[in-house]
Amino acid sequence: MGKLICTVIINHKVNMKQTPENSNNSTSKNQASPNQASAIDVFMTFLKLGFTSFGGPVAHIGYFRKELLEKRGWVSESQFAQLLAICQFIPGPASSQMGFALGLLRSGWAGALSAFIAFTLPSAIIMIAFAASLSLISGELGQAIIHGLKIVACAIVADAVIGMAKNLCTDLTRRLIAIASCGLVLFIDAAWGQLLTIVIAALVGMSFINAVDGEFKERLTVKYSSRLAWLLLIIFSVLLVLFSTVSIDNNWYQASTAFYQAGALVFGGGHVVLPLLQDSIVTNGWVSNHQFLAGYGAAQAIPGPMFTFAGYLGALLPFESSSTTNALLALFFMFLPGFLLVLVALPFWQKIYKNKRMSAMVSGVNASVVGILAAALYDPVLTAGIVSIVDAGIAILGFVLLRWLALSPLWVVLWCVVASALTTLI
Secondary structure (H helix, E strand, C coil): CCCCCCCCCCCCCCCCCCCCCCCCCCCCHHHCCCCCCCHHHHHHHHHHHHHHCCCCHHHHHHHHHHHHHHHCCCCCHHHHHHHHHHCCCCCCCHHHHHHHHHHHHHHHHHHHHHHHHHHHHHHHHHHHHHHHCCCCCCCHHHHHHHHHHHHHHHHHHHHHHHHHHHHHCCCHHHHHHHHHHHHHHHHCCCHHHHHHHHHHHHHHHHHHCCCCCCCCCCCCCCCCCHHHHHHHHHHHHHHHHHHHHCCCCCHHHHHHHHHHHHHHHCCCCHHHHHHHHHHHHHCCCCCCHHHHHHHHHHHHHCCCCHHHHHHHHHHHCCCCCCHHHHHHHHHHHHHHHHHHHHHHHHHHHHHHCCCHHHHHHHHHHHHHHHHHHHHHHHHHHHHHHCCCHHHHHHHHHHHHHHHCCCCCHHHHHHHHHHHHHHHHHC
């Protein structure tokens, strides 16, 4: 579906009361300072998210929002909104980029690496194992479980749309931007349509939203300079030019080229990158179209980033090296460009984040995301997940568990999967 930064913003109007987690810290939840957590803490937190963040790129940031902001107070509303906007304008896997940046803000370089590895590891292992056994999800019961995971996405994304609309569309201008964005994305059924929508929303926001000074109160503090950012931008550009212009008769080089170009040029996240990979991997004869589509189906059914689909494809590459080595190569070059661009963007953002016009632009982008997410809720989330009245009932109860009973998303996952499996067996 495109590069959607869906954000579950369940606004219970917390009045900054001390909870058991922050009672030993005088800093309020939304004022948590960076580098308070160890890299191990970051790793364990994102490992939990890696095992439980079902629903694809539309839902991942929602899980981040609930776990890292609402529950743990790692960043403020302002900081989260800034990251939300930044990741809309750069290519790559949006949810993984957000996780990488959140780990960086929380615990420096070690935190960034820990967040990436932990969030990616579960789905990467599953996809590599699936490559060795394409029958893992065969059978009626297996298909019912996969369908239950699609219903999970319905509850998660519906909750995200309501929360975002309440928190990011606070006036008539923002609401109109959201509505127009939803209509435009539904009308233009292509990845470039989403990018165009975001750009238009940014321009409209700069022109018509009355942003106030200090709307983004807390800066995104990173411990490296713009000089390093320039160096990383040069590395990103040199690799892109190299892979785009230099042809070498070497399997590893050609595979690296395919995955790096896909990760560097895609605006739209996990789903949009698939046609690019299909064009290079299947066309080269490395993987059959049947194998490719089977992996795509599995990628939609598991937690974590869809970019781990690269690990599945890498494991199937008919090279002399081991399947694990090929999978790691594919994953490395798939994620590398997106992370380089995040690291490039953060120091430059620090120089402009208090500018009123930039604040208005970000507000326009965030309002647009509400509309994009609403469009995604309809298609493909609801159209793929709800095929009967029973499915609708399962999704509605999951939504109630998540939003009004405030249960962990894991319970919603268990409910939807078990209910879907039981309705198949009965």
